[in-house]
Every structure is written in C-alpha cells, then in structure tokens.
Amino acid sequence: MSSTRRVAIVTGSSRGIGRAIALRLAKDGYNVVINYLSNASKAQEVVEAIQSSSESKAIALKGDVGSLAEGEKLIQETLKVFGRIDTVVFNAAWIVYQAIHDVTEESYEEAFRTNVKAPLFFTKQLLPYLQSGSRLIYLSSSLTSVSGVGPNNFLYCATKGAVEQMVRTLAKDLGGKGITVNCINPGPTDTDGFRTGKTEEQIKFIAGLSPVGRLGQPDDIAGAVSFIASESSAWVNGQILRVNGGMAL
Ligand SMILES: NC(=O)c1ccc[n+]([C@@H]2O[C@H](COP(=O)([O-])OP(=O)(O)OC[C@H]3O[C@@H](n4cnc5c(N)ncnc54)[C@H](OP(=O)(O)O)[C@@H]3O)[C@@H](O)[C@H]2O)c1
Numbered sequence: 217m218s219s220t221r222r223v224a225i226v227t228g229s230s231r232g233i234g235r236a237i238a239l240r241l242a243k244d245g246y247n248v249v250i251n252y253l254s255n256a257s258k259a260q261e262v263v264e265a266i267q268s269s270s271e272s273k274a275i276a277l278k279g280d281v282g283s284l285a286e287g288e289k290l291i292q293e294t295l296k297v298f299g300r301i302d303t304v305v306f307n308a309a310w311i312v313y314q315a316i317h318d319v320t321e322e323s324y325e326e327a328f329r330t331n332v333k334a335p336l337f338f339t340k341q342l343l344p345y346l347q348s349g350s351r352l353i354y355l356s357s358s359l360t361s362v363s364g365v366g367p368n369n370f371l372y373c374a375t376k377g378a379v380e381q382m383v384r385t386l387a388k389d390l391g392g393k394g395i396t397v398n399c400i401n402p403g404p405t406d407t408d409g410f411r412t413g414k415t416e417e418q419i420k421f422i423a424g425l426s427p428v429g430r431l432g433q434p435d436d437i438a439g440a441v442s443f444i445a446s447e448s449s450a451w452v453n454g455q456i457l458r459v460n461g462g463m464a465l
Contacts, residue, residue, distance in 0.1 A: 221272065223298040224445065225249040225290065227281050227338070228308025230259040232407030233355070236434030237305050237441045238262055242272040244442055246303065249294050250276040253308070273298075281308050281334035287341050295345065303351040303445045304342060306335040309375075311409040313368040323371060331375035336382060348394025351445050356380050356456065358403040364464025366422075380456055387454030396453040398444050403460025405432035428461035436461075 223246065229238040230252035238248045239262065248266060252259040259276035266274040277293050279286040294301055310330040314323055335354060342352075356376040358364040365373060380399055387397040404410055404422045410431075411419065423431045440459045443449055458464060 219247050219273075219298040219300055221245055221247045222302040223247045223249070223294065223300050224303040224305065225251060225294055225301060226305040226307055227251045227334070228253070229262060229305075230255040230276075232409055233402060233405055233434045233437045234305070234307040235262050236438040237307060238274070239265060239269075240435070240438035240442045241303070241305075241445060242266040242270045242274060244446065245272060246445070247273045247298050249290070249298075250274055251279055251281065251290060251308070252276065253278070253280055281306075281338055282329040284337050284341070287334070287338045290338075291341055291345065300347075301342065301345050302347070302349065303353065304338070305441060305445075306338065306352070306354045306379075308334065309355065309409075311412070312372050313413055314371045315368045316370045318368075319371050327371050327375050328378075331372075332378045332382075335379060339382075339386065343390075346393070346395055349447075349450075350395045351449070352386070352390070352395060352397045353441055353444050354379050354383050354397075354399045356383075356399050356401045358401045358458050358460040358464040360401065361458065361464035364403065364460070383456065384454055391453055396444075396449065398449075398452060398454065399456045400437060400440050400444065401456055401458045401460070402437045403432050403458070403463045405434060405437055407434060426461035426463040430461070432459065432461065 224241045226238045228234040229250045250259045263274040279290040383399040
C-alpha cells in the first residue's frame with residue numbers, strides 16, 4: 217500500500233520528546249511509525265492517541281536502532297504498511313550522566329551504540345528509499361553549547377558532538393538530492409530521561425537556569441521539529457537549532 221500522506225518514522229517515540237514529536241507530526245498530517253525499545257504498552261497508547269484524534273494512521277514497531285538488522289526491519293515494515301518514508305526523526309538516545317572518571321568501556325560502547333552508531337547506520341540504510349523533499353532531523357542537546365554544559369556530561373556530550381558533525385557533513389552530501397538534514401538541540405526538558413538520577417532540588421535549579429524560568433516541555437521541542445518537517449523549511453539545511461528558552465546561547 218502506498219500512502220498519499222507523508223510518512224514519518226520517529227525513533228524512541230513511546231515516551232518523552234519522541235512521543236510529543238509523533239503526536240505533533242500526526243496532527244500535521246503525517247502517517248507515523250512509533251518506534252520503541254521495550255515499552256510496548258506506552259507505544260500502543262501513542263498509536264491510539266493519534267488514531268483517536270486525527271485522520272493520520274500510526275503503527276508501533278519494536279526495534280533497537282543500535283542494531284543494523286533491527287533498523288533494516290523497521291524500514292521494511294514501514295514500507296510494507298505505508299509504502300514510503302519521507303521524514304525520519306532520530307530521537308532515541310541514552311541520556312547518560314558520567315564524568316570521565318566514571319566512564320567504563322561498557323558505558324562508552326552503549327552510549328556510542330545508541331547515540332551515534334544508530335543514527336549513522338540507520339541513515340545509510342534509509343537513503344535508497346528517500347525522495348527529494350525528504351527531511352532528516354537529528355536530536356542533539358543544548359549541552360553541546362559551552363554556556364549550557366554542567367558537570368557529568370563528558371560521555372553524553374561526546375556522542376552528541378558526533379551527531380552534530382554528522383548533520384553538518386550530511387547536509388552537504390544530501391542537499392543535491394533535495395533531502396534536508398537538520399538538528400534540534402533541546403534544553404532541559406521534562407521527561408523520564410531528564411529526571412533519572414536527579415533530585416527535585418537539582419531539577420529546580422536547572423529549571424531556573426533559563427531566562428524563561430522553567431523546564432522545557434516535550435511539546436516545546438515538537439513544535440520546532442514540526443517546522444523542520446514541513447514544506448516551509450525547504451531552505452533550512454545543515455542547521456543546529458537550539459530550543460531551550462535561552463538557557464544556552
Ligand atoms: N530530556 C531532555 O532534557 C533532553 C535534552 C537535550 C536533548 N535530549 C534528547 O532528546 C531525545 C529524547 O530524549 P527524552 O528525554 O525524551 O528521552 P527518554 O525519556 O529517555 O525516552 C527515550 C525513548 O527512546 C527509546 N529508546 C531508547 N533506546 C532505544 C533504542 N536503542 N532503540 C529504540 N528506541 C530506544 C525509549 O523506548 P522505551 O520506552 O521502549 O524504553 C524511549 O521511547 C534524545 O535524543 C535526547 O538525547 C533530551
């Protein structure tokens with residue numbers, strides 16, 4: 217079956233920012249693939265929320281994006297159900313807080329597998345199926361800005377720095393095919409991934425770092441992704457867009 221609607225895959229969209237992006241792209245008219253790692257019931261809830269509130273269709277597909285085999289399966293299942301892929305949001309990541317003295321070979325490998333290897337090879341696997349007008353949207357973090365970084369971000373920031381360099385170079389490589397490549401850098405956004413390992417006091421302190429005086433909400437990030445995924449953004453390419461209430465400039 218080939219969908220007349222544009223089709224988006226959002227990796228890691230059972231929860232948090234990915235969930236908000238999936239809901240927003242569906243509202244914008246996309247049919248959406250909800251990818252997840254283990255949380256099948258949460259992913260199914262997102263599917264139901266989309267189908268009960270819009271004309272768009274959604275499916276949940278389990279798959280570890282750090283595995284090339286599972287990435288290929290995700291692509292083939294999407295094509296089988298919807299017949300096309302137009303926009304991919306590389307959202308899934310491991311948010312890890314470790315200073316250099318805490319990094320182990322295992323944590324290094326897990327962080328780079330999920331945050332760098334996954335978007336790199338998934339992009340390579342997708343390319344044969346993308347047409348002119350496609351949008352590739354990566355998620356980095358405002359922590360890669362000098363003024364935003366706090367302690368214990370050594371390993372996480374190393375992975376997100378790699379993502380940003382992929383975006384810069386891919387934008388040049390794919391521009392000629394009419395495919396845009398951009399990056400969204402959220403500031404601290406209220407999700408499970410953000411809250412893990414932090415006390416309420418720490419969270420309050422971080423919220424106060426933004427001139428707007430609050431944490432981001434997943435919908436704040438989804439709004440920016442919606443613009444990049446739209447036809448209006450055709451001339452926006454290779455950009456790193458910080459969405460953080462002015463916390464990091
Ligand atoms: N929240 C923030 O403050 C913040 C700030 C800057 C940047 N970001 C970036 O924004 C993105 C989303 O962050 P978040 O806070 O929403 O994350 P989160 O709450 O930790 O949610 C992670 C999502 O990714 C999925 N996932 C994890 N590993 C996966 C894998 N190997 N394959 C497929 N799916 C996988 C999870 O699926 P399950 O539900 O199945 O586990 C879940 O849906 C990340 O790229 C993060 O680095 C977040």
